[in-house]
Amino acid sequence: MNHACMDFLDKGKSTMKKVSQFKALLQSDQLEFICEAHNGLSAKIVEEAGFKGIWGSGLSISAQFGVRDNNEASWTQVLDVLEFMSDATSVPILLDGDTGYGNFNNVQRLVRKLEQRDIAAVCLEDKLFPKSNSFIGGKQQPLAPIDEFAGKIKAGKDAQRDDDFCIVARVEAFIAGWGLAEAMRRAEAYHAAGADAILIHSALAVPDEILAFKREWADRSPVVIVPTKYYSTPTDIYRAQGISMVIWANHVLRSAISGMQQVTRRIYEEQSLIRVESDIATVNEIFRLQGAGALEEAEKRYLPSAQRMPHAVVLAASRGVELGELTLDRPKAMVQVGTAPILGHIVAAYNASGIKDITVVRGYQKAAITLPNLAFVDNDDYASTGELVSLQKGLAAAGGDQHDVIVSYGDVLFRKYVPEILHETADALVIMVDTDWRDSANRNRIADYVHGSLPYSRQFYGREAFLERIAADLPEGEIHGEWMGFLKIGAEKLPLVRELLAQLLAVPENRGAKIPQLLNLLVERGERVRVVYTTGHWLDIDSLEDVTNAGAF
Ligand code: SPV
Ligand code: MG
Numbered sequence: 021m022n023h024a025c026m027d028f029l030d031k032g033k034s035t036m037k038k039v040s041q042f043k044a045l046l047q048s049d050q051l052e053f054i055c056e057a058h059n060g061l062s063a064k065i066v067e068e069a070g071f072k073g074i075w076g077s078g079l080s081i082s083a084q085f086g087v088r089d090n091n092e093a094s095w096t097q098v099l100d101v102l103e104f105m106s107d108a109t110s111v112p113i114l115l116d117g118d119t120g121y122g123n124f125n126n127v128q129r130l131v132r133k134l135e136q137r138d139i140a141a142v143c144l145e146d147k148l149f150p151k152s153n154s155f156i157g158g159k160q161q162p163l164a165p166i167d168e169f170a171g172k173i174k175a176g177k178d179a180q181r182d183d184d185f186c187i188v189a190r191v192e193a194f195i196a197g198w199g200l201a202e203a204m205r206r207a208e209a210y211h212a213a214g215a216d217a218i219l220i221h222s223a224l225a226v227p228d229e230i231l232a233f234k235r236e237w238a239d240r241s242p243v244v245i246v247p248t249k250y251y252s253t254p255t256d257i258y259r260a261q262g263i264s265m266v267i268w269a270n271h272v273l274r275s276a277i278s279g280m281q282q283v284t285r286r287i288y289e290e291q292s293l294i295r296v297e298s299d300i301a302t303v304n305e306i307f308r309l310q311g312a313g314a315l316e317e318a319e320k321r322y323l324p325s326a327q328r329m330p331h332a333v334v335l336a337a338s339r340g341v342e343l344g345e346l347t348l349d350r351p352k353a354m355v356q357v358g359t360a361p362i363l364g365h366i367v368a369a370y371n372a373s374g375i376k377d378i379t380v381v382r383g384y385q386k387a388a389i390t391l392p393n394l395a396f397v398d399n400d401d402y403a404s405t406g407e408l409v410s411l412q413k414g415l416a417a418a419g420g421d422q423h424d425v426i427v428s429y430g431d432v433l434f435r436k437y438v439p440e441i442l443h444e445t446a447d448a449l450v451i452m453v454d455t456d457w458r459d460s461a462n463r464n465r466i467a468d469y470v471h472g473s474l475p476y477s478r479q480f481y482g483r484e485a486f487l488e489r490i491a492a493d494l495p496e497g498e499i500h501g502e503w504m505g506f507l508k509i510g511a512e513k514l515p516l517v518r519e520l521l522a523q524l525l526a527v528p529e530n531r532g533a534k535i536p537q538l539l540n541l542l543v544e545r546g547e548r549v550r551v552v553y554t555t556g557h558w559l560d561i562d563s564l565e566d567v568t569n570a571g572a573f
Pocket of ligand 2: 077078079116118
């Protein structure tokens with residue numbers, strides 16, 4: 021991976037190595053807190069909440085697999101989960117490494133694998149493999165021989181490659197029903213073996229055992245606690261007693277369990293989603309947590325824009341009074357032509373060219389636009405505004421600046437090759453122009469005529485033409501063709517077009533303006549608007565006669 025790419029992926033994250041971050045937390049003179057996570061998503065949630073470290077809880081990781089906290093999940097399965105957790109976050113992870121999954125030799129291999137996955141530290145407990153959770157029959161749990169466990173700690177410390185990797189030795193003497201003296205003996209031995217901290221665990225509802233230990237232990241090394249059972253103890257007590265780190269060990273998993281149980285029960289009972297929707301995270305929140313935004317950014321950088329299909333914006337807000345009774349209860353775009361409404365044909369042509377993201381700007385009789393798989397945005401001022409207002413709304417709704425946008429009208433029929441040509445033409449601003457313009461001029465219809473830098477001619481084959489002027493009243497001698505109503509705006513030009521639209525529409529007289537005004541403004545600003553000449557293969561519906569003829573189109 022090159023550095024530019026690394027920088028991009030790690031943007032905004034701490035530059036301090038995770039091992040060093042954790043060591044600093046452990047040795048800080050403040051009381052520090054880390055919180056449990058059990059997969060990539062929960063790890064991210066813990067980091068976003070503000071925690072400077074994560075507890076890779078054995079209980080939670082086994083539970084999310086649906087198995088017991090008895091080493092039923094293999095250590096490599098745990099490692100795979102940790103890798104997702106580590107990749108998803110920038111704060112250090114302290115793995116609950118149970119007993120080390122074997123003897124000193126397994127601990128050494130574990131430490132190396134953890135370092136390879138950027139896990140900052142491991143906590144090893146002095147029970148026997150396969151262990152069971154400290155809160156299940158704790159008193160019956162056999163402890164490891166002191167010297168054997170001290171050997172594991174030493175082996176782990178000898179195996180680590182980075183000096184800052186930490187090993188926390190967890191003393192289970194209180195859990196197993198032994199007293200303070202045994203706890204102290206063990207802590208001493210593990211400390212002597214090189215442990216970076218002691219985790220002193222207790223299953224009592226009061227903090228008496230851990231406080232007694234802390235008093236006796238004093239400041240020989242940092243002390244870590246897990247107040248799951250003595251949860252009602254005020255946190256200031258730990259602070260006052262000089263505890264180094266508190267682990268909130270299972271609360272993310274437990275909140276997830278409650279949430280999942282409540283919601284699934286309700287959905288089952290109510291056979292409906294209506295009442296739960298507002299109580300649960302949105303789908304967009306899932307995308308955000310997954311980092312979908314960063315992928316979109318990366319696509320902009322790395323994916324050739326030609327591989328991203330354009331989005332289409334169809335302007336269909338106007339009534340089309342010229343069609344008389346046909347548009348009494350529906351906009352022109354919904355007038356039936358042959359087997360489908362005009363908009364249905366438009367959607368089919370876009371779909372045939374591979375374009376599926378289509379935003380329709382509605383206005384007049386908007387409820388009548390009922391076709392599926394479309395996004396809608398409304399220009400409710402359609403009666404007093406023009407195309408540019410609709411375009412502005414359409415571009416805002418088409419979202420993002422990652423895709424080119426093809427703008428067309430809700431009353432223009434076309435074949436799929438029109439969007440195909442627009443997509444394949446590399447220029448960032450492109451219009452389609454019909455060289456067979458005399459035909460429509462003869463029909464006495466209003467058309468937008470185009471004067472290009474070159475007319476269409478075989479003699480200019482291979483040379484590109486650019487827009488110089490577009491107007492309905494262009495002198496006949498200057499006309500090179502008729503604009504077909506298609507405009508491609510490349511992704512890189514969308515911000516400019518949005519800005520120009522905002523400027524234009526800030527002037528009240530422009531509220532009724534049409535797209536040609538925008539095109540001329542672009543040309544005036546020195547933008548190159550590519551003209552692609554073609555002949556026929558489109559039809560705009562301007563009269564009842566067009567509706568009839570269009571059936572054969
Ligand atoms: C864990 O979170 O897996 C722990 C802490 O080891 S406890 O469940 O309290 O033993
Ligand atoms: Mg555990």
